[in-house]
Amino acid sequence: MSSQSIFNSVIVGTGAVGTILASRLQASGRHHVTTVCRSNYEVVRQKGFKIRSTIFGDHTFHPDYVAPSVEDAAQQSRSYDFVILCTKAFPSRINSADVVAPLVSEHTSIVTMQNGVNTEDNLIEAFPGNPVFPAVIYLMSEQISPGEVVNGGYIHFIIGANPPTQGMAEGPAKTRAIERFARDQDIAKEFAADLVGGNIPTDLTDNIQGYRWLKLVWNASFNPVAVVCGDRDTGMLLADPHSRELIVNVAREIWRIGETVTGRPLPTFPGSHSPEMIVESTKKLAPYKPSMLQDHLNSRPMEHEVILRNPLDAARRVGVPAPHLESVYAILRLKASPTEKGLERGQTVPANL
Incomplete structure (x- = not known):
């Protein structure tokens, strides 16, 4: 870990998207990165990720820690500042909140990269005090074999806090919602800056x-x-x-x-x-x-x-x-x-x- 790394981050679902995000967060010099791997665990543990990229060049990415499961990742001595969820979304089969629960502490921010809409709802309900960011990434990449990712063409990341619900009546609830939005947007801004530091073009928005x-x-x-x-x-x-x-x-x-x-x-x-x-x-x-x-x-x-x-x-x-x-x-x-x-x-x- 770089002496400048100040955040402890874990990627849940280290396929093509998760691998690129993990590698760029580590490259920013501000994140100690844990990756949760399944079928590619042994290959990544022994050899790291082989990345062939027209954007970032061909290189091998070694996470700071490779975990075979969420439960293993949760055993690390430091709690996580960021949990980045990069699994596919099957809400009728798997509750994402249950999956990440062992990794979440009171100061954890959750970034979900899942496709579709309303995929963050169960996370917000399960962790009402934690910032939850339903981010968007445009990325052409594919894991062509365990631990081997090909990336090219285009990459763009967008993140921002959820704004207060439209039409909220004036009062304490609306004041708290506005204050929470400002707090979460500051966290999103810092995360966005780290991705830019890892050479991913990133926008901060109030309309995520x-x-x-x-x-x-x-x-x-x-x-x-x-x-x-x-x-x-x-x-x-x-x-x-x-x-x-x-x-x-x-x-x-x-x-x-x-x-x-x-x-x-x-x-x-x-x-x-x-x-x-x-x-x-x-x-x-x-x-x-x-x-x-x-x-x-x-x-x-x-x-x-x-x-x-x-x-x-x-x-x-x-x-x-x-x-x-x-x-x-x-x-x-x-x-x-x-x-x-x-x-x-x-x-x-x-x-x-």
């Missing part, structure tokens, strides 16, 4: 939920349509006018739902000023298989609950029609594995983390 919905515009359109249209990559999807039209229609619905739920226009950055622009920006990239398609092809569970069902639930609450999203979700459920089909909200299985 808007950015969550903005990312969902892509995730909820390209991901499921790639599966329901016959296991096609982005190039094949956009070359066909019918699948392209379906993607655009789903993206438009997510955009409308997001703006209605958040009560403000979705934030934008270059290439994302409209659903149509997001689709066109994807057309300029080399064709690739979205993560949900990769999971489907490898018989892994798909994140259809947080990427499709949660926004559909939100659409019904706020009265926004989403017929294309409804249809895609219905078909995707039919293509899900038998295990996924049998799981409904409230059912759980043990978390193997």
Whole structure:
């Protein structure tokens, strides 16, 4: 650990995204980094992570400590300042709050990188006194073998505290909410500065939920349509006018739902000023298989609950029609594995983390 490291941080779910974040936090010189690994534990413990990156160069990353489980990571002598959750979200199967609970103390901040919307709700409920940051990352990376990560193209990180609930009545509760937002935003600002120190372009925002919905515009359109249209990559999807039209229609619905739920226009950055622009920006990239398609092809569970069902639930609450999203979700459920089909909200299985 560098003599300048002042934070003790743990990454839960050290796949492609978790590996890049862990390596850059360590590179900032301000974080002692523990990684929780599962299938890649022995390789990483012995040899570290082999990273091939067009952004950060080819190198080997050795975490300060490699843990085979959350329980092992919790046995370290120092408590954690940051718990960074990089697992996929399957709320009907695994409660993320239960997973990270052994790592959380009264001064721990929780950063969740999970896709979809409302994935942080159970964390906020379980740890009401702790800052919980539902962050957003745009990253092209893949773990091609245990402990070997390929990264290239583009990376951007966005973080910010959840602002006070809109329409809160004046009074002590609103005052406390404003004070908490200011406290949490200061923590987010420091975390963002550390990622910048590790050479990850990072934005601090007061509209993090808007950015969550903005990312969902892509995730909820390209991901499921790639599966329901016959296991096609982005190039094949956009070359066909019918699948392209379906993607655009789903993206438009997510955009409308997001703006209605958040009560403000979705934030934008270059290439994302409209659903149509997001689709066109994807057309300029080399064709690739979205993560949900990769999971489907490898018989892994798909994140259809947080990427499709949660926004559909939100659409019904706020009265926004989403017929294309409804249809895609219905078909995707039919293509899900038998295990996924049998799981409904409230059912759980043990978390193997």
